[in-house]
Amino acid sequence: MKPKVNRRNFLKAVGAGSAVTASAGLWFFGTQAGQDPASYTGMTNREGGFQTFNRRKWSVSKPTYEKVGETSRPDARTEVIFARMGQIRGYDKAKGLGEFPQHVQDYYKAHPEDLELDTTVRQEIHAKRSEEIKKPHDEFILSKAWSSAMGAVGPRGVNAPPEKWDFPRGSNTPYKMKDPKRTSRLIKKISHQFGSTLVGIAKLNPDWVYKYPMNGGRGFKANEPMEVPEHWQYAIVVGVPMSWDPMYANPPYGTSNDAYSLSRIVAHRLTAFIKNLGYAARPHTPGADYDLMVPPIMVDAGLGEQGRHSIVITPELGCNFRPSIVTTNIPMAPDKPIDIGVQDFCKTCKVCAKQCPSGAISHGEKVEIRGYKRYALHSSKCSNFWSSKLGNMGCRLCVAVCPYTRKSNWLHQAALNVSLHDPTGLSDIALAKMQEVFYPGQEPQKYYMPSMGGENASYRPVPWWLKTDDFIDTADGE
């Protein structure tokens, strides 16, 4: 006899089965979304397909930094830590600063704490580090090899002043561009084609150009004031991410070299492209090949807002990117700055300040720097920490811990959208709290090397493909 099935019971059973299956499906969706290669924003360029944020909706007429006083241009010789380190070389405490150039004396008179940090403290740290690196540190073999390889390819730096270097060779008459808006569109498309994840265009504010060049490189004479060349009318900002998984394993395992290298390549390609159209162009690229400050130009170009840690936060990559700039005179329509609520979020968040092992990031309010209000960053403390740990060069921990630096999956996109659309600011408080509870870091002291009381810790575990032990036999030749 054919078994009889009650129709209503059948529907209930199907419903219950469907609910269980749908729940299981959501579990698998979640685990795959967490690992999805497509969430590694920018790691394949997708021809600009990653620059998806609707900036027009959040554009504002004024940048989110505040102009509060008389502005002045930065003196790169002392205000850029890499240049300052060169300026104070050979310092002897007993002799004092008397033999150093006036600008060095003036800087350290105004910043006495930096003198101690840049000399005595740094020497002590370097001595400890020299001892420490004598011991074998096998755990970094793969990450160092990877970092070094990532930095192995890059175009030659700029070696002549703007009036010589920036212009196309020969008597190229610039092609007549039809319309600045179209040119902007073209430049953006081409930048993405060259490998950039992000691109924005700003009218260049001369306040961001150095008053004195860093170390007299790039064709500038040391200690001679720099004029802002007339043909530096626009700044095109490009940016690419650092590999996501190692970036979360900072400070010791991450590297900037991958993004530095690609960012430089993109900027030099873009420079060549613009010169081929007959216009002037000059790349300003990482590590330290700059004639200007990058973060405020990124803000002007609408790519993001400057955070408490001084790095620009973008909606797509958070602060996980390395930018380059091309200054040019090809006529373009600049982008507008955006306001995505970073200024308010940073007021409550402070995760970077709490995690920063060196105490370089301010816990306090913004201060006036050269006529603009922003959070202060103690670059001497920051750079001293770079030598207080082992592994790859640099730190980048503030990049890794910032809640905006998240891969692009539904969860983090949803959090960003809640923060963007909540006018009360309550969600910012909740999200900042969630960041601390759900994504905690280490005790800051643990990030130091053992001889400085730490464990050489990383924010997140090293990715499997950088685990030396799993691939290299490091046991003493038995």
Added chain:
Amino acid sequence: MWFFTSGAFWFIEGILCALAVIGLKVWMEDRNTPMRLWKWVLVGAWMLLLGFTIAFIGTSVGENEMVAAKKGGIIFSVICVIFGAVVWQLLQIGRVKNTGDLKTDKNEEV
């Protein structure tokens, strides 16, 4: 793009949800519990919360963020259970006990 993050997955997920809703409807009818619009809204909200909780834990595990998976999982699961219990109590409003069937085809066979 993997299957579970593809459009095809969400298509199937939609069908499964629809079947679950039909099952719930039949079940509530059999329990002589009328379902009003506001009740469906509550059920929908609870389903969203449950879905969010499961997907949150899964995504955190996928990202290797075990602290988020554990802490978030506990917090959101507790909220989900409490909200579920409240919704269940509210669904009982208007239930007719021990009377005849609301549907005449209750014992229909297929």
